[in-house]
Structures are given as C-alpha cells and as structure tokens.
Amino acid sequence: MRQNVLLVALCFLFSVSSFSQNKSASEKITISGTIKDGKTGEEMIGATIMLKDTIGIGAVTNAYGFYSLTIPVSKNQLLVRYIGYQDFSITLDSLKNQTISVSLLPASKTLNEVEIKARKSDENITTAQVSAIKLDMKQLEKIPVLFGEKDILKTIQLLPGVQPASEGNSGFYVRGSSNDQNLVLLDEAPVYNASHLLGFFSVFNNDAIKDATLYKGNMPAEYGGRLASVLDIKMKEGNSKEYVIGGGIGLISSRLNIEGPIVKDKGSFIVTGRRTYADLFLKLSKNQALKKSVLYFYDLNLKANYRIGKRDRIFLSGYFGQDKFGFQDRFSIVYGNATATLRWNHIFSDKLFSNTSFIYNEFNYTIGINVANIDVKSQIRDFSLKEDLDYYLNSKNKLKFGFLTTFHTIVPGQVVSSDTSRIGNIFLAKNYGWENNVYAQHEISLLNKVNINYGVRLSVFSQVGPSKYFKFPGDGVIDTFQLKLGQFNKTYFNAEPRVSVSYNFFKNMSFKAAYSRNVQNLHQLSATTSSAPTDRWIMTSNNTKPQIVDQVSAGYFVNFHKDMFELSVEGYYKWMQNQIDYVNGATLRANETVESQLLYGVGRAYGAEFFFKKKEGKFTGWVSYTIARSERKFVGVNNTTWFPSRYDRTHDLSIVLMYDITPRINVSATWVYYTGLAATFASGKYFLDGQIVPYYGPRNEDRFPAYHRLDIGATFVLKKRKTWEHDLNLSVYNLYARKNAYSIDLNADKSNGIVFAEKTYLFRIVPSITYNFKFSFSPIKKKAK
Amino acid sequence: MRSINILRSVFVIAIAAAINSSCTEKINLKLNNSEPKVVIEGNISDEPGPYFVGVTKSRLYSDSNILVVVPSALVIISDDAGNADTLTETAFAGLYQTNFIQGTIGRTYKLSVTAEGTTYVSICKMQAPVDIDSIVLSTETEFNGDLDNEADIEVRDPLGVANYYRVVSYTNGKRSTGFSVHRDRLWDGKLRSFNVPDDDYEVGDTLRVDLWSIDEHVYTYFDQFDQNQNNFGAPAAPANPDAIFTPATLGYFSAHSVKSKTVIIP
Known part of the structure; x- marks a missing residue:
C-alpha cells in the first residue's frame, strides 16, 4: 500500500x-x-x-x-x-x-x-477534500442552544457524523471515536480540555472566533496528532479600520469585546472576555450548603497583529480561561487552559508564502480536598515550533510543506499535603516527550475535472529523560528504569500517507474518495462516559504504542438550483489499532504505574452520512442523518469478541431550520434524535453478605432509551445603524420537556424486592434570554479597494 | 475518582437547584437474562470458630429476592499446617459450618466447594491485625442542610507493609451493609480515619466497629463493587469483580484477623 x-x-x-x-x-x-x-x-x-x-x-x-x-x-x-x-x-x-x-x-x-x-459557494464540490465542514459563523448565531450560550462545539454536534458525548455536553464523538481523539486547535495551539463547568459549555467564546473547520478524519497532511478529527478554530484579527465595542448579557454569563486598529490598516487588536455568574443562583438558594458554594468560569481571548512592510506580518494571540468550583469549604477544583501563539507571516515571493509559529499551551487543574488537607495538582504543557510553507507552482498545482516540533510535559496528579494532613506527599514522576513531524502535500487539478490532494506526514515520538519508567513483564512484576536528561525511551516512527481525489462529473456534481492514516501519541484515560477535567493524559511509551487509524471515505456531492441546495452522501470505514481500555477496577489516579491498568485492543467504525442543506433565501437550514456502528475488541473483554463502544450510536438525526420573518426578526428550531448509548445494566443478581448485588452480562449489551429534543429560538434586532446595533435573543431548550436519561440506576424495592430502573434527567424546559449590543467609533469612510 | 464524582453530582444538583429541573423517574427498561451461577461466601478469622460458608445461586434481576440455596455441597477448609476440616451443613440449607479448624494469623487457608459437579477453590492468607486507636463521634452538616451523626475510627497504619482493611459495624447488633474497604497505598504508616458504615446511630445505641485486616485480592474484589457504582455520568463499563475462585464463579473467600471496639453513644 x-x-x-x-x-x-x-x-x-x-x-x-x-x-x-x-x-x-x-x-x-x-x-x-x-x-x-x-x-x-x-x-x-x-x-x-x-x-x-x-x-x-x-x-x-x-x-x-x-x-x-x-x-x-x-x-x-x-x-x-x-460567500x-x-x-x-x-x-x-x-x-x-x-x-x-x-x-x-x-x-x-x-x-x-x-x-x-x-454568490453562493460551490467549494464543497470543487475541492478534493472529503469529510470536512467549514462552519458558517453567522448561521451559528441563530441556532438555539442551552442557556442561550452560543457554542461552536454544540453546533458541530448537529452535523452528520458528530455526536454529543452526553446531554448538554460540549464533548463530542466523531465517527465512533472518543473525545480525546479530536484535535481542537485555537490559532494552531492544541486545547486539551475544551470544556467549562464539567462539560456544559465550551471554552470558545463565539465573539472571538473568525472561522472554524471540522475535518472528520481524512485531513490534509498539514494536520496530525489525533485519530478522529481536527477542529481548526481561528480567532478574529480585530477590526483594522474602526474601534468596535460589543457584548452581551445572558442568563448564565456576560460577554464584552473590544477591537480596533493599532495603526489604521496596518495593525489591529481584539480582546474578548466572558464570565458566568451561575453561582448567583446558588446564593438565591435556601440551602445553606449551596449558598456557601462557588461555581463560575471566565475566558479571555486576546489577539494583536501588525504589518511590517509589504512582506511581513506578526500576530500574537492568546487564550486564558479558568473554572472555579468549590463546595462549601470542603472541596474545590480549579482548572483551565492557557494558549499563546506568536506567528510570523513572510511572503518570500509571489509564489511562496511562509508562516512560522511559536506555540505554547497548557491545561492544569488543582483539586483541594480541605477535609484531608491535601491538594492534587496536575498539568499538561507543550512548547512547539511550527513552519508551514505554501508554494503556488501554477494555477493547477499547489504545494504545502512544513514541520512541527513539540516538547510535551505531563505532570500527573501530584498530591501535595499540608503538615497536618494524614496523607503523605505523592510525587509521581513528570513525563517528557518530544514529538517531531514533517509533511508535504501536493494539490493538483487535472483537466478541470479531477482534483487530487496527496501527501505524507512523518511522525516521530519518544519520551525523554529525566524520568522514571516502568516495564510490566507479567504476573504483576514491575521493573523500574531511569532515564537521564538527554536519554530517550522507545522511539516510534510512523508514516501517515493521505490522499483524496475528487472527480467533477458536471460543474455542480462530484464524486470524492479518500484514504488516510493518522497517528496519536497522547492518550487520555477516561473511565466515565462524559469526560472530566481530571481525566489523565499519558504519552506513548515503551508500554503504550501510538494509536493508529486507517480511514477510507467516499462521497457523492451535488449542488442544485444555482448552488442554493447542497446534498451529500458519504460513507466511511475506520480500522483502529492500539486502542485503550482498562482492567476491571482500574486505579487511574495517583498511580505511577497506571499503564499496568490498561488493556490494548483494536477498533472498527463504519457508517453512512446524509446531509441536505438549503443555503440561501429567507428559509435556510439542514437535515443530517447518520447510520453508523463503532466497535472495540480487547483480549479478555466479552470473551475477546467485538462489542459496541461507548461511542456507538446507530441512528443520529438533526434537523435545523431558520427563517427570516423580516430582516429584523428571525426564528429557528432544531430537533435532534439519536440512539441511546450502549451501557451495561445488570442481567442477574445474587446475595453477598446479606445484600443484593448485581450480576453483569457482556460489556455494553444494553442501551439507554433513545434521545430526542426540540429547541426553538428567536432573534429580534432592536436597532441596526452603522455605528450602533443591539438585539435580543430568546431561546427555549427542550421545548416539549422530554426527560432524556442522563444516567440510569437499577434498584430493588427494599420491601418486596421488585426491581425497577430509575433514570436521572437533567433538564426539562430551559428558557433563556440574551441581550447583545455592538457599537463602532468611527464611520466607514473608505470604499472597497 | 470519588472526589470528582462528588463534584460532578454537586454540580448537577447545583444546576438542578438553580433551574429547578433535574429529577429522577422510574422507567421501563428491557434487561437481558443471565444463566444462574454458583455464589460462595466463605470467611475464616482469628476469632474462635465455628466459621461459616454459604453456597447459593444467582437469579435473574427481575426475579423475586428469595435466596436460592445449594444444599448437599462438599465444603472443605484446609490450612498450610496440615489441618483439613470438612464442613457440616447447618439447619439452614446451603449454609455450612466448620467442626474444629481454628484460624491462626500468618497461615494460608484453602476453601474448596464441590457443588453441582464442579469443585471451586480459593486460597487466602490471614494477615496480622491492626488496632483501632479510637472511635470519633461528630456531627456534620449534610448537603441538604440536615445535621447528621457521624462515626469514624482512627487507625495507626503500620509503616512499611501494604495493609488492606475492611470496616464492618454493628449498631445494637445489626450488621452494616456495603463493602467498606481501604488500603494504605497513599498513606502508609500514617494515622488515618475511616468512616464507619451505617452510622446513623442515636443516643444510647451500642456501636461496635470491627476492623478486618484482609488479603490484597479480597480488597480488590470488594473495591470493584465500589467502582461499579452508578455515580452521575460514570456508568462507563460496570463489570463483575474479577473472580477469586478457580474455576471462576461468584463470591469470595476471606481469611482475616479482626480487632474490635465498642462505644455506647453518650
């Protein structure tokens, strides 16, 4: 091959x-x-x-x-x-x-x-890229969401092949893969935990985002590092012509953003901030324990750019966000991401464009358990240098090549105790990893009908000293070895070939096919259905091999009625190697030999995605439907046979409708339906020490009830002038109050022993209201060009 | 793990309180049926005998809770000092008791049960006991604002050895439920307090707490029950605890030493 x-x-x-x-x-x-x-x-x-x-x-x-x-x-x-x-x-x-x-x-x-x-866009037809969706940021504003918080991560869940991790969760599964197999980039910096408030909100403040593209696998060779998808989010550069202040006041949070020129048409900046005040609701509570609790998050996005001469431009962008959550004075958890990207664009010639980036990103958390006088601290941190070169050979050929070198540091949950604590300090060894990638890709168009994008990415990963490493030769034996500074643990070389081809039968119709291999060297250990900020990351090591996926996709794309409608059908098949699961009763936290708790196996996922969209007119929207399967196989689990993974959803349907009643009033509605997640409920019971305990059958043999929900929203533009506009956004989440199961427990009635299943649901009807405003300082003077 | 589950549930409750919505409701759920399996519960300790072994069978989850016993099984407990005791079935069918064997600290015990044509075997070592330093009584404010009586035991963990504990309490003679187990992996050699299970006592009650020093695989067995608890957002992949009998079947065999302390609630 x-x-x-x-x-x-x-x-x-x-x-x-x-x-x-x-x-x-x-x-x-x-x-x-x-x-x-x-x-x-x-x-x-x-x-x-x-x-x-x-x-x-x-x-x-x-x-x-x-x-x-x-x-x-x-x-x-x-x-x-x-467009x-x-x-x-x-x-x-x-x-x-x-x-x-x-x-x-x-x-x-x-x-x-x-x-x-x-003009309408026909990019979906003409490029070779398959399995990719560029998000329309303007449309995103109209889609109703929980608590009125516009959220890019929740909007992508309405697209084919993308599913929410759980109710109201910003975590997402792409084509039957886990949440940690998604690479989320904010101005090129990976964001390790893209959620706030244990998953209910994403870290992306819509006001700061300019553009977002989701690749559901089969991404071009310039991207790598995760198996399932890349969500490439680019922050706004800031208005270089006039000063603009905008913001919004919502039920849960308020936002403020300021942008404007540093020097007109030469440089600009943008600062956006957001803070929630959900904790104010707690203060209203009669419950003393709730009153004393803390619950909020904030985000800060900053970006500035400056043009130095005709050929050079410098960008500095950063994100900082934190969640604070405390229950009385007993527990607290503080976690957040920080990213910083310094970029230098240089135009070598009219055919060669270069971008060099220095990237820093980190995610950290601190859990304070005051009752035990301990803090648990953890961090994952990367320093990267990235170079991308675009070479425009001629109108038919474009080359892109570059490299990425990243130094990873993982501080596993360190337990720091005070003198009075009854638990000692636990310093798990820090882990260091060095990851190098080079790639080259070539886009070529032949006879105006065939577009081909092929390339290869090489990835090299090794853990480096100084650190302590483990070997598990079997029978519970643990061998320890030390590496000094400059010494390498096992090094893995992987070649990741990528190719995608499109054939345009007619101007508005194309057939596309693609193959790609992706490799992942950082793995998140998550033993729960929805990811928690404390889920531990580990690196590829002498024990844990890189995860590998081979994916083929093929699709048929057609636009009709002058590109007003878009229809696509895509199929995919993925083979996954070195997938991770856990032994029964695994201890993942504060365990330096955590790799002894892991099982390695294989996965496969396949499905078909249908997408129909109306892009223009007063009435717009889409219908997306996915039928899919996602399975895993691990030695010793279910007698080493295939079982449905946690990411398996047979049917997934989303309907999104938007209607502009007048230029000032638009209404929208979304309806989602998907198969309940695979779970393991008890199939039998027995007595142990006089108590009834459940007996479990094969892994994931049961299902939650199907999930469905209707949301509606409306935006009223109160005033729109050149210098000043404001609007009001109303939305209702879960209009018909469907009690979707968040978790299910089996209980036996203590008096008569009759078994019943009980579900916990989070939301009934949740109405919300948001007020948005924006005003600009100087009127537009210049016309185009 | 535990703390994040608590955080998550606190958060869910906080959201629920804020918007007054989250709730629970009974639902109809179709469950698969499993084949009945043999369940063995065997204990031997350093306290005077007789010791008991129960042999029962698992049922469908939807069945009634009447115990299905396995009578006329051949049950033998032997030790590494050459003693072997064939247990006698008691007046309660499926419950067997020892005749002469005495649990001794440091010895290794073997339980062998032959039922329905299969012989199941498990081996366990009796560990040295650890004293209960004291029983500490306190009053805590619950999440819902109510006051709640709590009892903890303080234990001075021996330094340099891996210790595994199980805490069992008796309120006016009524035994606690749940499988409350601990290990000293994170606090070897420290003074440690354990919550006493089922500690909703009242003034005048007699509270006895037993601290069992258990073998590692018994700890692992009971700890796995805890991992399966359906906490909010955490029903990832519950599974039966790894079998400690060969061939695999349900239940456990624990040889343990016991230290005890009793208080009358003032």
Whole structure:
C-alpha cells in the first residue's frame, strides 16, 4: 500500500515538473496579494480569485487571506468572490507579475441599484477534500442552544457524523471515536480540555472566533496528532479600520469585546472576555450548603497583529480561561487552559508564502480536598515550533510543506499535603516527550475535472529523560528504569500517507474518495462516559504504542438550483489499532504505574452520512442523518469478541431550520434524535453478605432509551445603524420537556424486592434570554479597494 | 475518582437547584437474562470458630429476592499446617459450618466447594491485625442542610507493609451493609480515619466497629463493587469483580484477623 502511494506521488511530482517547464516556455504572470473584508479589515479565509471567462483557473486564499494565482498573459479579467459578499471585478492594466489586494463589501439587502448579488459557494464540490465542514459563523448565531450560550462545539454536534458525548455536553464523538481523539486547535495551539463547568459549555467564546473547520478524519497532511478529527478554530484579527465595542448579557454569563486598529490598516487588536455568574443562583438558594458554594468560569481571548512592510506580518494571540468550583469549604477544583501563539507571516515571493509559529499551551487543574488537607495538582504543557510553507507552482498545482516540533510535559496528579494532613506527599514522576513531524502535500487539478490532494506526514515520538519508567513483564512484576536528561525511551516512527481525489462529473456534481492514516501519541484515560477535567493524559511509551487509524471515505456531492441546495452522501470505514481500555477496577489516579491498568485492543467504525442543506433565501437550514456502528475488541473483554463502544450510536438525526420573518426578526428550531448509548445494566443478581448485588452480562449489551429534543429560538434586532446595533435573543431548550436519561440506576424495592430502573434527567424546559449590543467609533469612510 | 464524582453530582444538583429541573423517574427498561451461577461466601478469622460458608445461586434481576440455596455441597477448609476440616451443613440449607479448624494469623487457608459437579477453590492468607486507636463521634452538616451523626475510627497504619482493611459495624447488633474497604497505598504508616458504615446511630445505641485486616485480592474484589457504582455520568463499563475462585464463579473467600471496639453513644 505504502509503496503504491509513493509511486503515485513520484509520478505526480514528475508530471508537475515537466508541466511547469512547458509553462515557462509560454508566457505567464503571477498575481498575489490578500483579500480582506472591506468593513472590518479582517483577512478572509477561503475567498476565491479566478479568471472571469475561463472556467477552472483560480486560487483560494489561505488561512492568512493570502493568494497566489498564475495566469496566461492573454487574460486580464479577474473576479473575486466570497460567500455573503459582493463580487469584485479586476481588470489588469499591465501584464506583468504584480500584487493586488482586494477588500470585499458585504452583500447588502438594501443594495438594489446594481445587479451585484451575493454568490453562493460551490467549494464543497470543487475541492478534493472529503469529510470536512467549514462552519458558517453567522448561521451559528441563530441556532438555539442551552442557556442561550452560543457554542461552536454544540453546533458541530448537529452535523452528520458528530455526536454529543452526553446531554448538554460540549464533548463530542466523531465517527465512533472518543473525545480525546479530536484535535481542537485555537490559532494552531492544541486545547486539551475544551470544556467549562464539567462539560456544559465550551471554552470558545463565539465573539472571538473568525472561522472554524471540522475535518472528520481524512485531513490534509498539514494536520496530525489525533485519530478522529481536527477542529481548526481561528480567532478574529480585530477590526483594522474602526474601534468596535460589543457584548452581551445572558442568563448564565456576560460577554464584552473590544477591537480596533493599532495603526489604521496596518495593525489591529481584539480582546474578548466572558464570565458566568451561575453561582448567583446558588446564593438565591435556601440551602445553606449551596449558598456557601462557588461555581463560575471566565475566558479571555486576546489577539494583536501588525504589518511590517509589504512582506511581513506578526500576530500574537492568546487564550486564558479558568473554572472555579468549590463546595462549601470542603472541596474545590480549579482548572483551565492557557494558549499563546506568536506567528510570523513572510511572503518570500509571489509564489511562496511562509508562516512560522511559536506555540505554547497548557491545561492544569488543582483539586483541594480541605477535609484531608491535601491538594492534587496536575498539568499538561507543550512548547512547539511550527513552519508551514505554501508554494503556488501554477494555477493547477499547489504545494504545502512544513514541520512541527513539540516538547510535551505531563505532570500527573501530584498530591501535595499540608503538615497536618494524614496523607503523605505523592510525587509521581513528570513525563517528557518530544514529538517531531514533517509533511508535504501536493494539490493538483487535472483537466478541470479531477482534483487530487496527496501527501505524507512523518511522525516521530519518544519520551525523554529525566524520568522514571516502568516495564510490566507479567504476573504483576514491575521493573523500574531511569532515564537521564538527554536519554530517550522507545522511539516510534510512523508514516501517515493521505490522499483524496475528487472527480467533477458536471460543474455542480462530484464524486470524492479518500484514504488516510493518522497517528496519536497522547492518550487520555477516561473511565466515565462524559469526560472530566481530571481525566489523565499519558504519552506513548515503551508500554503504550501510538494509536493508529486507517480511514477510507467516499462521497457523492451535488449542488442544485444555482448552488442554493447542497446534498451529500458519504460513507466511511475506520480500522483502529492500539486502542485503550482498562482492567476491571482500574486505579487511574495517583498511580505511577497506571499503564499496568490498561488493556490494548483494536477498533472498527463504519457508517453512512446524509446531509441536505438549503443555503440561501429567507428559509435556510439542514437535515443530517447518520447510520453508523463503532466497535472495540480487547483480549479478555466479552470473551475477546467485538462489542459496541461507548461511542456507538446507530441512528443520529438533526434537523435545523431558520427563517427570516423580516430582516429584523428571525426564528429557528432544531430537533435532534439519536440512539441511546450502549451501557451495561445488570442481567442477574445474587446475595453477598446479606445484600443484593448485581450480576453483569457482556460489556455494553444494553442501551439507554433513545434521545430526542426540540429547541426553538428567536432573534429580534432592536436597532441596526452603522455605528450602533443591539438585539435580543430568546431561546427555549427542550421545548416539549422530554426527560432524556442522563444516567440510569437499577434498584430493588427494599420491601418486596421488585426491581425497577430509575433514570436521572437533567433538564426539562430551559428558557433563556440574551441581550447583545455592538457599537463602532468611527464611520466607514473608505470604499472597497 | 470519588472526589470528582462528588463534584460532578454537586454540580448537577447545583444546576438542578438553580433551574429547578433535574429529577429522577422510574422507567421501563428491557434487561437481558443471565444463566444462574454458583455464589460462595466463605470467611475464616482469628476469632474462635465455628466459621461459616454459604453456597447459593444467582437469579435473574427481575426475579423475586428469595435466596436460592445449594444444599448437599462438599465444603472443605484446609490450612498450610496440615489441618483439613470438612464442613457440616447447618439447619439452614446451603449454609455450612466448620467442626474444629481454628484460624491462626500468618497461615494460608484453602476453601474448596464441590457443588453441582464442579469443585471451586480459593486460597487466602490471614494477615496480622491492626488496632483501632479510637472511635470519633461528630456531627456534620449534610448537603441538604440536615445535621447528621457521624462515626469514624482512627487507625495507626503500620509503616512499611501494604495493609488492606475492611470496616464492618454493628449498631445494637445489626450488621452494616456495603463493602467498606481501604488500603494504605497513599498513606502508609500514617494515622488515618475511616468512616464507619451505617452510622446513623442515636443516643444510647451500642456501636461496635470491627476492623478486618484482609488479603490484597479480597480488597480488590470488594473495591470493584465500589467502582461499579452508578455515580452521575460514570456508568462507563460496570463489570463483575474479577473472580477469586478457580474455576471462576461468584463470591469470595476471606481469611482475616479482626480487632474490635465498642462505644455506647453518650
């Protein structure tokens, strides 16, 4: 397999080089530059620049709004497009290599004098990328959510192949994989725990987010490190034209954001903050214990950028968020993420774009158990250096290559006790890991009908000293060995080939297929259904091998009625190796030989995803349906046969509807239905010490009842002016008060011994209201370009 | 693990109190049926005999709670000093008692039960006892604001040895429920307090607390019951505790030493 891929790769590279030599004989020019939003000055990701009268010659802007397009000299008419914005035409007056930067204006409904109309996107058809969804951040605002907190992680759960980890949870499962197999990136920095309040909210403040793309596996070679998915979130750069203050006051939290130019059109900044006040509800309680408890979180997002000359630009972005939760003065838990990314964009030439990033990220928690006078502290921290180069060979060929080197540090739960404590200090050895990746990928389009994106990523991982390591030769024997600074534990090399191909039958219809291998070297140990912030991370080691997935996907994509409707059908199959489970009664915490508690096995997941979307008009929305299976096999569990995993949901249906009644009022509704999660309930009982105890059958042989829920929402724009706007958002979560089971317990009636099942449900009807406002300091003076 | 489950449930209750919604409700749930299995409960201690072994069978979860006993089994307890005692079935069918064997600290015991054509065997070593330092009585404010009487025992854990404990209490002679086990992995050699199970006593009650020093695999067996508790959000994969009989069947055999302390609630 790998040889074949290499062979194909070589063939393509060869054809490209011969191709480009031919080109240099004929006359070509290269145009490059950036495409921006004319109103805010934000760079646009995924905007298209193309030849007006020749189909198939065009370029798409990268993550920094940069494009490079090589065209024949005979053409001089260009068109720039972005969904929701007015088209922009360019006539080249000189036929030489040049830089052209464009600012697009939003398509306005009041603009009826000209024929300019917002164009719809057909990117879903034309690119080779399969299993990827770019989220429409504007649409996200309209979708009703729990407590009125707009949440990107909950919105992606309405897409095919993505399921919530549990009720109201921001954790998600992609195509039958666990939550820790999702790589969540915020401005390139991995976020290890993307949830607040034990999972009910995500750490992403919508006000700070510019763009988000979800890859459900089969991601391009530039991404790696997790098996199941990549959610690539990019923060806003900040308005470079005027100062804007916005915010919102909601039931659970309030938000405030400030953005504006540092130097107009040269640099800008954005600061967004959010804090919840759920603990105020506790104060209202009559319960003394609740009154004395603490429960809140906050988030801070910061970003600044500055353009140094025409070729260089520097970005600094950061996130800091923390949860604080205390029950009386007995327990407390404080946890949070911090990320920082320093980036340098450099344009080497009109064909070569470079981005260099220094990335820092950490997640930490401290649990205070005051009754025992101890603190438990844990941290996971990475330092990374990343280089990505985009090389625009010509309008048909694009190369991307780079490297990522990361130094990981994991501090497992250290127990720090005070002098009066009856528990001693427990210092588990810190773990250090060094991970290196290089990748190269090539995007090529042939005959305007076939697009191919292939590449390979190489990953090398080793734990490094100084630290203490363990071997488990069997029969409960534990051998310890020490590594000094500079010494390496076992090193793993993995090649991750990726290829995706699309064939456009017609302009609006394509068939796509993809294969990819992904490798994961950091593993989260989570023994509960919904992830907890204290779930421990471990590294690939001499005992734990890298997790590997091989995924094939194929799909049929069609747009019709002038790209107003979008329909897709995708199928996938995943083979997973070195999956992790736990021995019965595993001790995962404060255990330095935690790896002795693990079982390693294999997994498989397959399914079909159906997606129908109406993208334009007053009435928009989508229906997504997934039928799938996800299974695992571990030696000794269920007699070493396949059993349904915790991520197995047979049916998953989401319906999202949005309707603009007037330009000022829109209403929305979502309905979700999915098969209940696989669980193990008792199948028998017996007496032990005079008590009835349950007898369990095979792993995950039972099911929770099916989950379904209807939410509705409405947004009323109270006022909308150029400098000042505000709106009111109302939503109702779980409109028909379905009592969805969060957990199920089996109990026996003590008087007559009759067994009954009892479910705990979290929410009945939850109404919420949010007020949002925004005002700008200086009116727009400049027109596009 | 425990603390996070407490945190999670506190959070769930906090949310529930805030929006006044979370609740429990009985539901219909279809359960699969399992084959009945033999259940053995055997104990031997350093206290004077006789010691008892019960042999019963598991039932379907939906069945009534009437005990299904296994009569006429061949039950033998032997030790590494050459003693072997064939137990006699008592007036209660399925319950067998020893005739002469005496539990001695440091000896290794073997229980062998032949029932329905299969012989099940388990081996256990009787560990040295650990004293109860004191019984501490206190009053705690419960989560719901009520006051609750609590009892703890203080234990001075011997340094340098791995100790495993089980705490059993008797309020006016009524034995506690649950499987309250502890190990000194995190506090070897320290003074440690254990909560007394079923400690809702009243003034004038007689509270006796027994501290069993148990073998490691017995600890693991009972600890696994605890791991299966359906705490909020944690029904990941409950499983039967790993069998401590060969061939595998349900139940346990514990050889343990006992220290005891009694108070009359003032």
